[in-house]
Amino acid sequence: MAQEKYAIIDIGSNTIRLVIYTRDKSGRFTESENVKAVARLRSYLNEENILEQEGIDILIKTLKSFQGVTRHHQLEAIKCVATAAVRQAVNQDDIIKAVQSETDFSIRILSEFEEANYGYLAVVNSTPFTSGITVDIGGGSTEITYFKNRQLIYFYSFPFGVLSLKEQFIEGDMPTKEELRELRSFLKEQFDQLEWLNDKRLPLIGIGGSARNLAQIHQEHIEYPFSGVHQYVMSKDDVEDINELFNSLEFSELQRLEGLSKDRADIIIPAVEVFRYLMELIDTKQFALSRKGLRDGVFYEETTKGFDLSVFPNVVEESFHELAVDYDINLTHAFHVSTSAMLISKELEKLGLLSLDEQDDKRLKLSSALYNLGSYIDSESSHQHTFYLLSNRTIDGLLHKERVIIALMASFKNRNVFKRNVALYEEWFTKDELAKYTLLGAIIKVAYSLNATKRDIVETIAVEEKDDVLVFSVHCREDWKPEQYQVEKQKKHVEKQLKKSVEFKFDS
Incomplete structure (x- = not known):
């Protein structure tokens, strides 16, 4: 790529993020700017799957604020991708037109396969795992993949995420025992459909903000002496300990918990329930965190076009x-x-x-x-x-x-x-x-x-x-x-x- 800078805008169901990559002296691109906005677009998707005008306005307002940054950096190569909230909206054409007419950006709506595949690419290109199960739980969808010998074998995208699970099963800030029972029953019913997950006994690799927060909370909890969360590994007992910690706290205490983003306090428990059940279903004792995710997968694909190298030969x-x-x-x-x-x-x-x-x-x-x-x-x-x-x-x-x-x-x-x-x-x-x-x-x-x-x-x-x-x-x-x-x-x-x-x- 001839440019010195390159940007990706990721329009998620919970957050919208702008990441700018800058070419360094080795010729590779490294992340130089990372701007996040909590938009919660999934909350504006009504029962008819119409993204309400208020949600569209928030999207446009956020993109206009990002536009100030991209114009300052004089960026031309900008990938703007959208996931579940826009993908599930029946008025997605209106959303695309509004963005195109009111901002500098053009939205590309990722298919379920693309979203899952980009997460898989990020994991195999940045971690030592040659086989495993990835889970990327966003605001409005959950992508699961199974890869073996660094090759994608199966994928599935569920039309629910932390925001939709919260809306569907939890009325207040914290779930009651009955609400937790109903949530767990629903997750079991959904995930049990995927026969290829049963007893795989492979690491479960979490992607995205909820997985990252879980790792950060655990590191703070045990006073971990090491820097960084990428490739951090937790045991099944570690996940259970943190889950018990969550359920022992008042919501105001949860909001102040070190390692947890305040804007995720009301949705972290549904996310951890997803991780817990998947670990049980897979029969694994390892939960690993990949800080690299969808945006990195898009980037790997974009920067290796024409080389057939979207999967690197050797990560180390x-x-x-x-x-x-x-x-x-x-x-x-x-x-x-x-x-x-x-x-x-x-x-x-x-x-x-x-x-x-x-x-x-x-x-x-x-x-x-x-x-x-x-x-x-x-x-x-x-x-x-x-x-x-x-x-x-x-x-x-x-x-x-x-x-x-x-x-x-x-x-x-x-x-x-x-x-x-x-x-x-x-x-x-x-x-x-x-x-x-x-x-x-x-x-x-x-x-x-x-x-x-x-x-x-x-x-x-x-x-x-x-x-x-x-x-x-x-x-x-x-x-x-x-x-x-x-x-x-x-x-x-x-x-x-x-x-x-x-x-x-x-x-x-």
Whole structure:
């Protein structure tokens, strides 16, 4: 795309949102502006499915306020999409004409399939889940998809959402016990129609504002030590605990609950009831949050037109490419550090000193490629910056625990710094896991030293044990003295973890 900026307006049944994307130095578009208006258009859809004039007026007024922003940014490429409230309106032609005549925008009404498909695209392009069930509950519709091996298998769009459920079943601000019983009975009747949901035992992945609020509330409730909600995972018990919390509060207390948007206080309970029943039906213990949703799906489709790449080949590789561009990573150097780290780990495995599974291999490759990334900010305190950057930046394709593991290994300086960095997250790991990640961090540090001059001179590494001493034989294609000097300084970290003496022998 030739433009520097691009915008999407999402006309939902509960909220209307303008998101502006700006092209960064890597050539990709990142979100730069996000403007939200609570319009609740679904509330103006009468029994004859006519969107009343008051609702149309609110829509026009909101779009005119967005128009001031889009004109300021001189935007021409603006996608304006509408979902259930406009899709279900029998007077949708009148709505489209009113918007076209009174604003700069032209509405595209998304079909049920398009709305579900965009949610699925957002999830498979920004999370590590290869198979799962997505649920996107809006104000006037609920989209469910089942994807397997990153391919969409089934989808369904229900013509109800949090606003219509609230209107249909809950008279006051908070539901009575009888109202909850009726709501649960209705949800069971509706969702049980989808036989392909039964006992899938796959993660339920929530999309949209209600799912995001649930994750935010839980993070506040447990004083979660990590930043961001994208790819946050809750257990079934976690969801039940928050549901019990909601039902124990007065409405005024619910409105003040940390993590909950005040404008969602009266509709969060119907949303959580949807999540609870779907988890039971699917027989899953995992509820995950995808902060990426419909708008991101539209964007992925738009920016990959003509390339047949609406599903990215590998989410983590895409994320690594973004990090490499943002922090000026030397890719050739990163490749050689990663190769040396893998060679050393495989040699130690042969000696029975290390045991890695497929996931550990992936962690080692990524961490070694990102090692010392913080030098982009300041070389003197690069390890500190590396840990901060990797643990506080959302990295698509990595769940939160995984991100901490990568940050710990990629920022390894010594055992004491490792312990300080992991202190907030220590309860996430076993002692054996921490010992393994400390050793892998030490291996990466040695691998980094073996390319100290960035000449990529190491060709082979072999390790053998002689009289309780680990002898590393390193074959190089050029003079290796600078590398030898650095390795002699850093080998102590491997010695401490393995409790063995280490000797390096170089030849060329």
